[in-house]
Amino acid sequence: MSQKNTGGVKLTEQEKVRRQKMQDLRDMGVDPFGHAYHRTHKTGDIVPVYQDKTKEELEELQIPVKVAGRIMTKRRMGKAGFMHIQDLDGQIQIYIRKDTVGDEQYELYKKADLGDIVGIEGVLMKTDHGDLAIRAKEYTHLTKALRPLPEKYHGLTDVEERFRRRYVDLIMNDEARRIAITRPRIIRAIQHYLDGQGLIEVETPVLNTILGGAAAQPFVTHHNTLDIDMYLRIATELNLKRLIVGGMEGVYEIGRLFRNEGMDQTHNPEFTTFEAYVAYSDLEGMMDLIEGLMRSVAQEVLGTQVITYQGTEIDLSKPFARVRMNDAVLEKTGIDFEKITDFDEAVRLAKEHDIELEKKHNSIGHILSLFFEKYVEETIVQPTFVYHYPIEISPLAKKNAEDPRFTDRYELFIKGHEYANAFSELNDPIDQKERFVKQLELRELGDDEANDMDIDYVEALEYGLPPTGGVGLGVDRLVMLLTDQSSIREVLLFPTMKPLASEKKDKKDKKSKDVKVIKETKEDQEAVETVDEILKEA
Incomplete structure (x- = not known):
């Protein structure tokens, strides 16, 4: 295929032909990149309502419609032709005749390419094959596509290209459009549920001067006017709990977080979560909140609480299992970490089980967590709350009243992946300050994910944080679960990509x-x- 260099851009033969057609439209007095078009219907307003009508019924009704969309198929037979146009809701067939629309409009139809955007005014009909269609009375050119669409049956076969050119993927891929439409419905359903629980939706800063609320590496930026470095938030937790101190009692935020970490099937550097905090609640209250939310969202969006994820049936309707971390590890390995009090013994067991330790893994609690990650996490299939987390990996959670080595914290796992993280919140300012000091010590040992000392947050606790339950849930992972996707990049319209x-x-x-x-x-x-x-x- 020959190419030439035009203004630094190499054009294919098809692109040259399309640019010539663009000029032909101008010569005909038609703007290739037209103006507003007032539709009366979208495909979704037509197909579900009229697809079961007979040919005779539609002929009698003579239902007028005015639609617009992108040309996806086209076939012409002399002085008549068919095409399919696509809008947000799907595709509908158009039947066009020269003796109906006139010579000039039929000439526009003849010159049209796949990918062009057009407006059609006409009446509903059934073809001889029984397909619902629109008999065109007016054909309006709206936008000339200067690039050809990918071949119909293959679309963008390169996965990387699909994510880089999401706009083409959305044109060609019905599944991509389904996910894009479903995602905001899931977010609305989350809001409906939390609003119904009496929580207030709020907004907190994305830019912060203190790194806290989670164990993660941040993105760092610079504020020119103040001449200070700032962090893009890794969590919304500390600011939301400040609002509980202020008397708001129940708050939540759905928003973007930013973590300067690796990318894989379930991780993207910027992602969406919701965090919720409820005064006078606790860990069990947060279990009930999330269990109720998962059921409510699935029912509202999918109409069922029993879903299929990657070939496995997940039943959200049944009570979620609740198991202590130590008990889960004991069941899989036979090791009871609650009985181990000697760190050297824990290190020996880690080596025997091929668990690599780093300098920052300086406690029995860290080693218990590593055992859980290796031997338990991927074996969990049905919704399970794993609780009783070691204090060393839970700097913001309240100590367990019966065993202060552990905290009242849980994570929700489904089919080997974590979905939610919750605490009975630590509201003792003295204990909180000591935990922050421990985090600073971990940073000295090379833990880049350790929290900063947040003196203002400690001061807020000194004014009195009521007993509080808090939870965070990954929205992207919930969308993956409810749309049956294995990769987070499928549920993000614009995932982070490596530059070409x-x-x-x-x-x-x-x-x-x-x-x-x-x-x-x-x-x-x-x-x-x-x-x-x-x-x-x-």
């Missing part, structure tokens, strides 16, 4: 130019200052 080689080169070239400009600016400034000095001496 060409993008890296452009960035490098720009950086070189910027450095040159800075250097020249500096030299110019020095020259001006030299002239000023000469003039002063004169």
Whole structure:
């Protein structure tokens, strides 16, 4: 296929033909990139209502419609033709005749390419094959597509390309559109449930000067006016609990978090969570809240509480299992960490079980957690609350009243993945300050995910935080579960992607130019200052 360089852009033969058709439209007095078009119907308003009508019924009813969408198929037979146009709800067939729309509009139809966007005014009909269609009376060109769509039956077969050019993926991929439409419905359903529980939706800052609320590495940015480094938030927890101190009693926030960490099937550097805090509640209250939420959202969005995820039936309607972390590890390994009091013994057991320890794993609690991750986590299938977490990995959770080595904290696991994390919140300011100090010690040992000391938060606790339950849930993972997707990138419209080689080169070239400009600016400034000095001496 021949190419030529036009303004730095190489055009394929198809792209050249489409640009010529764009000019042909202008020569005909038609704007290739037209104006507003007032529809009366979308596909979703037509197909469910009229697809069961007979050909004779539709002929008698003569239902007028005015639709718009992208041309996805087209076949012409002399002075008549068919095409399918696609809008948000799906596709509908169009039947167009030259003797109905006239010579000029039929010529526009003849010149149209797949991907062009058009408006159709007509009446509903059934074809001889029994397919619902619109008999066009008016054909309006709206937008010329200068690039061809991918081949119909393969779409964008390169997964990376699908995510980079999501706009093409949404055109060609029904499943991508289904997920994109379902995701906001899930978020609305979360809001409906939490609002119904009497919680108040709030907003807290994305930029913070203190790193806290979770164990994660941050993205760092710089505020020019204040001349300080700031963190993109890794959690909303500490600010939401400040609001509980302030008397708001029940709050939640749905928002973006940012963690400067690896990417895989379930992790993206920016992601969406909701966190909720309820005064006078506790860990058990947060179990009830999340169990109720999962059922309510599934029912509202899918109409059922029994779903299939990656070939496995997940039953959200039954009571979720509740198991202590130590008991789960004991069942899988025969090791009872509650009876182990010697750290060296725990280290020996870790080595015997091929568990690698780092310098920061300096307690029995850390080793118990590593055993859980290796031997238990992936074996959990049905919804299970794992609770009684070691205090060393839970700096913001209240100590367990019966065994202070552990905390009143749980994580919800379904089919080997974590979905929610909850505490009976730590409301003792003295204990909280000591935990922050421990976190600083971990940072000294090389733990980049340890929390900062947040003096203002400790001061807030000194005003009195009522007994409180708090929970965070990964919205992206919930969307994955309810739409049966194995990769987080499928449920994000614009997942983080590694730059292409060409993008890296452009960035490098720009950086070189910027450095040159800075250097020249500096030299110019020095020259001006030299002239000023000469003039002063004169």
